[in-house]
Amino acid sequence: MVEIGIVGKPNVGKSTFFNAATHAGAETAGYPFTTIDANNAVGFVRTDCVCRELNVTDTPRNSRCVDGVRFAPVNLIDVAGLVPDAHKGKGLGNKFLDDLRQAAVLIHVVDASGSTDSEGNPVAAGSHDPVEDVLFLENEIERWFYSIFNRNWDKIARRVETEKKDFARFFEEMFAGIGITEGAIHQALREADLDGGYPSKWGEDGLYRFSKALRAHSKKMIIAANKTDAAGAQDNIARLRERFPNYPVVPTSSMAEFVLVNLAEKGAIRYLPGDSSFEIVDKSTLTPKEAKALEMIQAKVFDRFGGTGVQACINQAVLDMLEKIAIYPVEDETHFTDKEGRVLPDVFLMDRDCIPLDVAERIHTDIAKHYVAAIDAKSKRKIAKDHALKQGDVVKIISKA
Ligand SMILES: Nc1nc2c(ncn2[C@@H]2O[C@H](COP(=O)(O)OP(=O)(O)O)[C@@H](O)[C@H]2O)c(=O)[nH]1
Ligand SMILES: [Mg+2]
Structure with a gap:
């Protein structure tokens, strides 16, 4: 699975980001999306599901699909231990380097409100420059x-x-x-x-x-300019963009995302990660505190930035920076099902130039070893062995295994 490291100095909102991004699938899906450990869990890339195009009702297994939006699994790592001299690998630093090594792409969370000093201690808003934090991690x-x-x-x-x-x-x-x-x-x-x-x-x-x-040229990185709901964030976002034109800078409020996914799960609001708006289902189910939080989130986050940015970060990291595409493996190309009759059961995030043999490999090395041919389930035609697949392809692998 694609590994994304969420990295940054203490108190910028890494764990809040991680919890918000990994929580959504945990309770709602029928599949056991297991938290591997406290700092390692499944998050999701948001894509348009092919169920709409094929006009079928799908029954996902490794992912979830809500109203034609397919959430494909990725692994998120809440990377702890970015402290001065972390590169020396002492104490927590060892785990820090292990996590960095594993991650294909990093989401560097910074406090765009400038209210945490270089060690992560709270200071007056705007008194710390997040540009320094990016230089520090580099x-x-x-x-x-x-x-x-x-x-x-x-x-x-x-x-x-x-x-x-x-x-x-x-x-x-x-x-x-x-x-x-x-x-x-x-x-x-x-x-x-x-x-x-x-x-x-x-x-x-x-x-x-x-x-x-x-x-x-090696460690791909995207900057999550977090705490955008707090004062002073807009200036810092502009400065981060100017100073680091090579990194995508995505304004985020991981706190807002955390509140929204939790209220959505309770059924109090309608909201999917990555939506540009949310809707209150029944005002009477909200506590006064929650109602107030939603008003604040609307005014400070959605009206200004068009969303919380958390899903946008994951999508940009995986789809733009790592250039992954969504491929749907099936065993029955007529009904788009697996052996158990589940419709469009899995979605794989694969490299943009992948070929059918790569999909076979992803299913099982034995399937790849005994690969015979592949069929494009949409056209029912054979796919040439060296043909590059594209976003949303539904593929049946024929194998003697
Ligand atoms: N205003 C605001 N506060 C946030 C946001 N994200 C996290 N925080 C707060 O920042 C503090 C540190 O958050 P945490 O996720 O534990 O940071 P970590 O040390 O980087 O993992 C907590 O008090 C959070 O509530 C955000 O988007 N906006
Ligand atoms: Mg933390």
Whole structure:
């Protein structure tokens, strides 16, 4: 499953974001969406379900579908432990680095209201600059990269200089675990002005420049400018956007999302994560406090930003940054069902250029091993083995397994 790390200094709203985003599926779906542990749970990407296009009533298993909106599962990690020197990996820092390593994309939650200092202590609104927090996280990741590379540098230099291994290929293989690609390595070499040079001659400074450039091209990141409901957020959002044109900056109020998903679950309001409005079902079921909270959320969040931004963050992270598409595997291409007769049971988030064999692999390695052919359930035609699938494809895999 796609792994998303929710990262940031203490008290910016990471856990509130995590709880709001993972709560929705937990109680309402018939499938046991298990919380793996307190910091690791299933969240969802919001997509248009193909049930509408196919005009069928679906019975999802790995996901949920509400009024033609399909929520596809992803794994969210509430990454704790971003404190000064987290990259050294002491104490909580170890878990922090493990989580970072695992995540394909990071949602960096910052306090856009500027009311938490660099250590996460409450301060007067507007007195802390969230731009500093973004620079701080970048720096921690760069120093973490640097320290792992530095530890292995003699070996790398020897392999490349004595054994004439291709630097980028060797480097990618060696550090596959932290999610760097050959392409990113080439870009980093160029930007750090190290292309073609001997690694043993880079020096500390060269290796640091390389680590910095590689970080920029490796760890995908989106900024959740949180606490938008609080005063002063709008100025900071504009400044974050200006300072970091390469990151999407999404205004969020994780607190508003948390309140809304809970009230929706109780049936007091109608609201789906990612909606641009909510509707009160029955005012008499709301406590005065809840009614007041909803008024505030309407005025400070929806009227200004058009939504809470929590779902928008997850969608942008997975669909735009990781370029995933939704693929529906079925066993019966006539009825779009699995063996148990469930209609459009699963949705897989797959790479944009995936082919039928990748879908087979995702179902089971045995299915892939004994792959025979694939059928496009919409057209009932065979799909060529090397044909790239597209968003919303419904695919039957024929296999001898
Ligand atoms: N105003 C406002 N407060 C928030 C928001 N999200 C979280 N908080 C508050 O910020 C504090 C820290 O939240 P928490 O989720 O525990 O932060 P974490 O330490 O980053 O996990 C709590 O008092 C939350 O109620 C938000 O969107 N708006
Ligand atoms: Mg927390």
